[in-house]
Amino acid sequence: MSLEFxxxxxxxxxxxxxKIRYKVFCEELRYLDEHLLLNKLEKDEFDDLETTIHxxxxxxxxxxxTVRLLTPNNEMTKKQGxxxxxxxxxxxxxxxxxxxxxxxxISRSSxxxxxxxxxxxxxxxxxxxxxxxxxxxxxxxxxxxxxxxxSEDVQILTRIAKEKRLFHPFIFTQAKENCTNKSPFRYRLxxxxxxxxxxxxxxxxxxxxxRFTGNPLFHTDFKMYxxxxxxxxxxxxxxxxxxxxxxxxxKI
Numbered sequence: 001m002s003l004e005f006x007x008x009x010x011x012x013x014x015x016x017x018x019k020i021r022y023k024v025f026c027e028e029l030r031y032l033d034e035h036l037l038l039n040k041l042e043k044d045e046f047d048d049l050e051t052t053i054h055x056x057x058x059x060x061x062x063x064x065x066t067v068r069l070l071t072p073n074n075e076m077t078k079k080q081g082x083x084x085x086x087x088x089x090x091x092x093x094x095x096x097x098x099x100x101x102x103x104x105x106i107s108r109s110s111x112x113x114x115x116x117x118x119x120x121x122x123x124x125x126x127x128x129x130x131x132x133x134x135x136x137x138x139x140x141x142x143x144x145x146x147x148x149x150x151s152e153d154v155q156i157l158t159r160i161a162k163e164k165r166l167f168h169p170f171i172f173t174q175a176k177e178n179c180t181n182k183s184p185f186r187y188r189l190x191x192x193x194x195x196x197x198x199x200x201x202x203x204x205x206x207x208x209x210x211r212f213t214g215n216p217l218f219h220t221d222f223k224m225y226x227x228x229x230x231x232x233x234x235x236x237x238x239x240x241x242x243x244x245x246x247x248x249x250x251k252i
Contacts, residue, residue: 001060005123007131008054008066017054017066017108018043024110031145031222042108046086049073055127057111057120065111065120069128071104071137087143090217091228092174096139104132106142106231125208129233140231141173145224146189146216147199149181153189154216154225156196161212173214173228181218181225205229209236 008014021042026034032042046052051073057065073084081088082097085105096103106128111121132140146154161167189199198206209231216227 002058003120003123004058004061005120005127006056006058007127008056013056014047014054015041016063017056017068018047020056020063020066020112021108021110023112025222028113031224044086046070046073046076049076051084053131055124055131057124059115059120064115065124066108067106067110067121067124067128068108069104069106069131069140071135072102085141087141087228090143090176090179090219090226091141091214092176093141095171095173096141101139102137103139103141104135104137106140109142121204122208129231133233138233139171140233141213142205142210142229142231143219143226144205144210144229145201145219145222146227147201147224148185148187148189149183149218149224150185150188150191151180151218151225153191154227156190157198157202158212158215158227160196160198161202166206166212168211168213168230168232171211171213171230171232173230175215175217175228177217179218179220181223183223187224202227 008017018041022034022037022040025032025042026037051071053069053071055067055069056063070085076084082093083103086107087093087105093103109121132138146157148154190196210229211232212227213230214228216225219226
């Protein structure tokens with residue numbers, strides 16, 4: 001068995017990333033309506049920008065995972081935000097801009113179902129972090145999926161995060177509007193449960209050093225609640241910290 005983690009440089013390789021995203025977000029998790037996407041590719045207006053970098057994981061030459069890194073784009077700033085990033089559709093990044101902090105957004109983290117629970121996405125995140133450091137970018141904001149479309153659930157998980165002191169000590173990201181789900185709930189976390197823990201996705205983010213920076217809102221594209229987080233690569237904890245100390249002098 002061979003595993004490979006790399007930047008997708010050709011259009012063919014980028015299409016592998018879009019196919020993984022389609023399989024995960026449309027066919028497996030059903031967050032997106034597959035009938036609205038062409039050619040079984042999950043793409044948006046950010047994917048073909050020169051400032052976007054796609055990372056892919058291959059197992060025996062078969063694509064199994066992908067992550068996208070959005071770096072600031074001047075043309076996109078005309079449409080939204082200070083940096084022209086996807087996250088700025090929902091969250092105000094004025095804190096970063098006001099403090100002259102360079103950022104890049106991690107998004108579309110996805111692993112096919114049979115490969116979840118392994119180290120694949122962690123290796124991709126590490127590759128993204130290594131690449132970002134090589135460009136002197138140390139803050140990586142993201143819209144993290146909460147795995148629920150229920151407002152009561154996100155109130156509970158936000159409380160859990162605050163009780164565990166999992167919010168960043170000085171970065172705060174304000175939601176641009178108070179967007180909530182008005183449709184019947186499809187995904188519940190805590191219904192008929194007294195075991196109040198973070199969902200697996202958020203727990204994985206936290207384990208890798210990401211911290212919450214604001215309150216959740218309803219993501220109208222994915223029809224799920226999302227919550228802003230950030231990887232502060234200057235102050236990140238284990239196990240990311242050990243890897244970055246080892247790798248931050250290497251070039252991709």
